[in-house]
Structures are given as structure tokens and as C-alpha cells.
Amino acid sequence: MGADGSKSIKNPLQHKEESRRSSRWRGFLSSLGVSVPSGLHIGPQHMIQDKTTSVPEYVLSSLPGPEKLHMEWNLPAFINMFLPEFPHRSIPGHEHFQILGYVAKGSFGPILKVKDKSKQKTYAVKVIPKSEILRQGVLDQSKEEVIVQRQVRHPFVHDLQDCWQTQHHLYIMCDYCSTGDLYTYWVMIGQFGEDALKVFAAELGSAIGFLHDYGIIHRDVKMENVLLSDQGHLRLADFGLSRRLEHGGRAFTICGTIQYMAPEVLSGGPYSHAADWWSLGILLFALATGKFPVPPESDHCCMLRKVRCFPYDMPRSFSPPFALLLTELLCKTPTRRLRTLERFKRQTFFHGTPFDSQLLQKSPVELILELKKRPDRPAKACRGLALEPFPDFDFDCGFHGDSTSTSAQETLDLAEALDQGQVTSSESLFVA
Numbered sequence: 001m002g003a004d005g006s007k008s009i010k011n012p013l014q015h016k017e018e019s020r021r022s023s024r025w026r027g028f029l030s031s032l033g034v035s036v037p038s039g040l041h042i043g044p045q046h047m048i049q050d051k052t053t054s055v056p057e058y059v060l061s062s063l064p065g066p067e068k069l070h071m072e073w074n075l076p077a078f079i080n081m082f083l084p085e086f087p088h089r090s091i092p093g094h095e096h097f098q099i100l101g102y103v104a105k106g107s108f109g110p111i112l113k114v115k116d117k118s119k120q121k122t123y124a125v126k127v128i129p130k131s132e133i134l135r136q137g138v139l140d141q142s143k144e145e146v147i148v149q150r151q152v153r154h155p156f157v158h159d160l161q162d163c164w165q166t167q168h169h170l171y172i173m174c175d176y177c178s179t180g181d182l183y184t185y186w187v188m189i190g191q192f193g194e195d196a197l198k199v200f201a202a203e204l205g206s207a208i209g210f211l212h213d214y215g216i217i218h219r220d221v222k223m224e225n226v227l228l229s230d231q232g233h234l235r236l237a238d239f240g241l242s243r244r245l246e247h248g249g250r251a252f253t254i255c256g257t258i259q260y261m262a263p264e265v266l267s268g269g270p271y272s273h274a275a276d277w278w279s280l281g282i283l284l285f286a287l288a289t290g291k292f293p294v295p296p297e298s299d300h301c302c303m304l305r306k307v308r309c310f311p312y313d314m315p316r317s318f319s320p321p322f323a324l325l326l327t328e329l330l331c332k333t334p335t336r337r338l339r340t341l342e343r344f345k346r347q348t349f350f351h352g353t354p355f356d357s358q359l360l361q362k363s364p365v366e367l368i369l370e371l372k373k374r375p376d377r378p379a380k381a382c383r384g385l386a387l388e389p390f391p392d393f394d395f396d397c398g399f400h401g402d403s404t405s406t407s408a409q410e411t412l413d414l415a416e417a418l419d420q421g422q423v424t425s426s427e428s429l430f431v432a
């Protein structure tokens with residue numbers, strides 16, 4: 001019987017494979033700062049039971065003796081600089097976390113799917129190496145992410161559940177959304193009809209308007225950052241680039257995801273909350289047509305030139321109310337752009353649409369639930385990253401064990417590559 005009550009029948013080959021897998025996981029977890037006692041096998045059916053933080057092996061091997069080790073490991077500054085936003089804890093910081101697999105490779109570190117055994121709940125945990133935060137000079141931004149996300153509670157905004165730090169890593173934990181993100185479904189279906197877009201737009205517009213009322217600008221509204229509930233409703237996520245900005249305030253940092261960035265952001269500001277409404281316009285345009293009005297360029301100067309020249313004429317296939325909505329969102333002059341929830345709600349496109357979160361969520365988004373069942377979803381969710389099925393992991397991101405298509409070895413190679421940063425997927429920009 002496995003730790004979770006599942007039956008496990010072993011033969012010698014399986015056992016050898018498990019040992020190899022276990023040792024690779026041991027290396028991976030060790031580099032995350034997780035200590036694994038030598039007698040403890042790590043695998044999908046096993047919890048990490050040891051809660052002490054140990055020294056990763058790469059640190060051990062580079063140190064001459066116990067004194068240096070003591071110095072490195074107890075450096076208080078490396079902890080203090082992330083306080084109080086990230087309380088210091090030993091891993092896993094909670095009773096008995098079980099790592100179930102990978103969700104994605106984030107910009108700064110992997111996002112893992114974990115199960116809290118005591119609560120029987122599944123979470124997504126962003127694991128961010130502190131060295132990466134310092135190297136990229138985004139210490140304040142990393143704190144801002146959790147300050148902001150802690151502050152907000154809204155039906156269409158993804159909640160922060162917990163965050164903490166160990167000596168070398170930051171952890172940001174949210175509920176796990178097994179339905180995945182909007183980008184996956186866009187890749188699957190190519191284009192969404194206006195009925196579905198009406199619900200999506202109302203939900204995202206409500207979330208953006210709510211954040212702005214709280215004096216928060218998101219700055220990275222894009223399909224990948226829109227998660228879906230079990231019923232196919234939207235949850236705006238990833239506050240990694242968001243910041244507090246009061247009404248009338250101005251920002252100057254060039255950040256976001258290039259194809260979604262408003263012209264005033266691309267030019268280095270000043271910009272304000274209106275930039276999020278532009279991103280929403282781009283997102284809706286892409287959902288409706290299957291492509292971005294201006295495809296991404298390699299740098300923000302080229303992108304700005306293209307955006308400035310592009311006429312943003314709406315395709316004839318759009319209904320007049322939808323074309324009008326997008327024309328108002330994709331207005332290059334921020335002061336004339338549709339940039340309040342009140343004006344958004346009054347659009348003809350939304351006639352008859354309730355902007356009440358309970359009414360919006362009353363019925364499931366059938367289209368998403370149907371697409372969720374399609375067998376090609378797991379592959380689409382992987383973004384071509386070779387995030388292949390975890391053959392015998394409880395990775396319910398649509399993966400079903402098919403050990404003939406992917407060996408455990410390949411999966412573990414991927415784990416190692418992810419940890420070493422050899423696999424990249426992020427397109428978010430941060431030009432401080």
C-alpha cells in the first residue's frame with residue numbers, strides 16, 4: 001500500500017527504475033534546498049517527510065570546511081531582505097507536502113503541483129531561487145507580487161494561499177487549477193465565438209476594474225495568466241509584474257509581454273491603469289481571430305514602431321458591437337481609451353450580460369468543459385516544452401499514464417533541465 005492508500009506491486013525492473021527516478025528526484029529536490037534522508041524513497045506515492053532544510057549539494061561541494069558552511073548557511077541578510085513579506089520557514093513549511101509533478105516552467109523557477117496531505121488539497125507552488133531575484137534586480141518586485149495578491153479577494157482573481165522563504169528559495173502557493181489556462185484552450189480551438197467572448201470579457205473586465213479600484217495595476221494581462229475554474233470561469237493570476245499605483249499615478253517601467261503591451265508602456269511611459277485595458281483588447285482580439293493584431297517583435301523598440309503604424313481596423317467578421325468594444329480598448333491615446341469598468345459595462349456588446357459575479361458564474365462555460373475532455377489537451381498544455389506525461393504521477397493536468405510514450409528517464413531529464421534553467425517558456429519582459 002502506498003502512502004496515500006494506493007496499491008503498489010513491484011517487480012525487480014520497476015524497482016530499479018524507481019531507485020533511479022528516486023535518486024534523480026533527490027538531486028532535483030536537493031538543489032531546491034529540500035533535504036531527503038538517505039533511507040527515504042521519493043516518488044509519486046511518497047510524501048517528503050523531512051522538514052529540515054539542508055545544504056544543497058552544489059554548496060557543499062564548493063565549500064572548504066565547516067566554518068564556511070556555517071557562514072553561508074546562516075547568512076541572515078539573505079533571509080532578512082525578503083522579510084516580512086516572506087516569513088522564514090524550513091521546507092516544506094507545512095505538514096507533509098507531497099510533490100505530484102510540474103505545472104510549468106515560470107520565468108524565475110518551476111511551478112510545482114503539490115498536495116497538502118493534512119488538508120487533502122492540491123496547490124500550485126512557484127519555487128523561485130533568491131539568487132535569480134537578486135541577479136535580475138527584482139527584489140522589490142518579488143515582494144510587491146505577494147503584497148498585492150494578499151490584498152485582493154475577488155471571484156475572478158486567483159487567490160494567494162501562502163508564501164514563505166527558506167535559505168535559498170521563495171515559495172508562492174496558490175490553489176491548483178486543474179482546468180489549466182486560457183492559452184491552452186485558445187491553441188486548441190484557434191478562435192472563440194462572440195458568445196463565449198462575452199462571458200470571458202465580462203469576467204476579466206470585472207477583475208481588472210476591481211484591481212484598479214484597489215489602486216493596483218496588473219501589467220501582464222495575457223492568456224497564460226488567465227486560469228480557469230472547474231466550471232470554466234476565469235481567474236486572473238500571476239501578479240509578478242503588478243504594483244500599487246494610485247489613481248492619477250504614473251509608471252515608467254517597460255514591462256509586460258511584448259505583444260500585449262500598450263504603446264505608452266513600450267515607449268517607457270508615463271503610463272497608468274489604462275495599459276491593462278489595452279492588454280485586454282489585444283487578448284480579446286487574439287481570442288476572436290486566432291492571431292495577434294501585431295505579432296511579437298524581438299525588442300520593444302521594434303514593437304513600438306509596428307504598433308504606432310498599425311491601423312487596428314477590425315475584421316469584417318466581428319459584429320459591430322464587438323468591433324466597437326475593441327476599437328475603444330485599442331485606442332492608442334490612453335486618455336481617450338476605454339479605461340473604466342463603468343464605461344466597459346455600458347458597451348452595446350454587453351447588453352443583457354449581468355456584471356454580477358454570481359450570475360456570471362451561474363452556469364458552467366460548456367465549451368471549456370467540452371474542450372477539457374479532448375485527448376489533445378495535455379499536449380497543448382505543454383506548450384511544446386516536452387512537458388510529457390508523468391507516466392505514473394498523479395498529474396491530473398490531463399495527463400494519463402502512458403508509459404510507452406514517455407519513459408520515466410525522459411521525465412527526469414526534464415526535471416533536471418528545468419532546474420538548471422535549460423528549458424525556457426516565459427515571454428514576460430521586465431526592463432527596469
Ligand SMILES: Nc1ncnc2c1ncn2[C@@H]1O[C@H](COP(=O)(O)OP(=O)(O)OP(=O)(O)O)[C@@H](O)[C@H]1O
Binds near residue numbers: 105180227425
Ligand atoms: N495555480 C495554478 N494552477 C494551474 N496552473 C497554474 C497555476 N499557476 C500557474 N499555472 C500555470 O503555470 C504557468 C506559469 O505561471 P505564472 O504565470 O504564474 O508563472 P511565472 O513565473 O510568472 O511565468 P510567466 O512569466 O510565464 O508568466 C501559467 O501559464 C499556468 O499555465
